[in-house]
Amino acid sequence: MSEQKIRNMEEFAAAIGVSRPTVSKFFNDPASVRPKTREKIEEALERHDYRPNVFAINQNRRSTKNIGVVVPNLADPFFLELARRVELACIDAGYTPIVRSSHGVPELESANLETLRDLKPAGVLLAPFGRESDIRSIKKFDHDFPLVLFDADLSGVGQAFCGTDNFQSINLMVEYLCRSGEPPCFFEMKTPANPNADTRRQAYIESMERHNERPRVHQAMGQGWDFEAIGLAEGGRLLSAGAFETQTILCSNDRLAIGLLAAAYGLGRRVGHGADCNLRVAGHDDHPFSRFTCPALTTISQDYDGIVSRAVTSLLQAIERDRSRSERIDTTFEGRLIMRDSA
Template sequence: MEEFAEAVGLSRPTVSKYFQNPDSVRPKLRQKIEAGLKETGFRPNLFAVNLNRRRTKILGLIFPSSLDPFYTGLRRRIESQATALGYMPFVFSSDGRAKLEADALETLSSLNAAGVIMAPVSGDDAHRTKVKALAKKIPVVFIDAPFDEEEDFVGTNNGQSMALITDYLTRFEDAPCYFDMPWVNSNARDRREAYIATMHRRGLEPVIIPLTWSQDWDFERYAFEEASRILREGGFPTRVVLCGNDRVAFGVLAALHQAGRKVGITPDCDLRVAGHDNQPLSEYIWPPLTTVQQNTAEMGRRALDMLLARIDLAHSAGKPRPRGEHVLVDGDLILRSSA
């Protein structure tokens, strides 16, 4: 940058100021710099510039899976909003593994990232201590699943959304039984508890299907194998099956179809099946899946707003770090022909 500044006949601080914010430089100087850029082809080393800045433009996004449509939707929403505000989103996948999650946080910290939005995975005490320490060095907002009460979090109101669909399913002749999702994060616990509470409120006995405990992110395969086993061992305890999420429902539906069982709301159907999340494929599988829509647009917006506020606070001298804010976004019932 010093060589470029000399080439265009300006001081290095002026050129550096331009790269931080072109509008902060007078129009004539800006034109001179931009002409020099065209002539020389010079581009600053963004990583070096970023490490020198007190306030940087890198934002980190860490998700447990790069393939899950729910996280893909969240990432797209956050990326587009952050880019429009002049930030550079760097996306990492932890692949559902605590070590990769911690490695991604350390990498972003070493890049002097302005902040991070992260959907956490389950981990042992040592991993949680490590994440907690890193969250003190760099502003972090957790999304989809909370980390603890002290850290900022935005997610779906599982108590409201699961109550919504459970209440709907209790209106049929047979009460819904519950097919759990793998316990990869706190959503699994929260959704099961919401199902149980709603059944009790309706004066009904909850029916939790006994499943092999799992923390596997391959939800469809897990659900297909467990549902196939259940069918071999005598079938489901009721004729209405509520699944912990849509990907689990996809596996259950595949097992039922393979076994020749008909799913739907007509009198000739054997079972009704419902899910949660409203994945993009939920509308196009057969039968189309009754589910709950998670508001990813609102979740992404609130998480980014929260992170930017936390970044501003981190650069405000003397202001104490407040206790984390928890924001829960309600879901909407989506009725289709599976239940």
């Protein structure tokens, strides 16, 4: 290894006797330069302490090989798993993913998009907050860069949306719970952070009416992303007050259900479908921890692979169109019933 410190591409090109444009061409696409020249550059990289500043190179391009990925909160294992799969799909497609978390703070969503704007991404995949999102700033970004939404939708924004068919998935769960025991009550947050919650409530109401059952919606007070804590506190309050009209409770998401399971345990309620049980609890999402609760949580599994694959494909198609707009395409995937011991 040479002791000479190479500070930039110009110095590297001069040190190895190759033109600066040829070196730049190599770093953009090694196969685009002649084999002998490529071998010379690769051999020189072994001798010199130099690697190009990829972001600086990208700043000089009209479009880069970067894809931004923005999710509401990477501390949530659900979004962590989605982001992981999106990241791998982008890498497989030959792009460099830049994952940004908004840490449960809606204002950071807009800030993340502005940071990505400075990096000139080829496009962005966004799982939005929903009602708390700054629609104006997202629409402005959508005007300038290819944008595809996943998980949660924002009407009229983005070139595509990919997510779960909540009407199908909730109906699937309601049908199972009704035929296997008492019809379910619905437990949700009064001010949910994710717009999917509103869709799931409406899906629950419609499904119960189709089954000739009266919908029973119960709302937990609280805001933010501490779903388990809210489920524990509010679920415990409602259980203690005898507020649930039936012994079956469908939660709008698994994290809320996990909190409710803890509340039931603290109150001495036995959860499950055995003869000695007096409460059934179900959720939605197949959260990574749902199989490890006690009892394991009955839930709906979302098609992670289908959603991610379609979202990335839609973005790549938008990138290939060079930002020219086309009719927005929405794709939803069916959920799958996961029957475990809690219901």
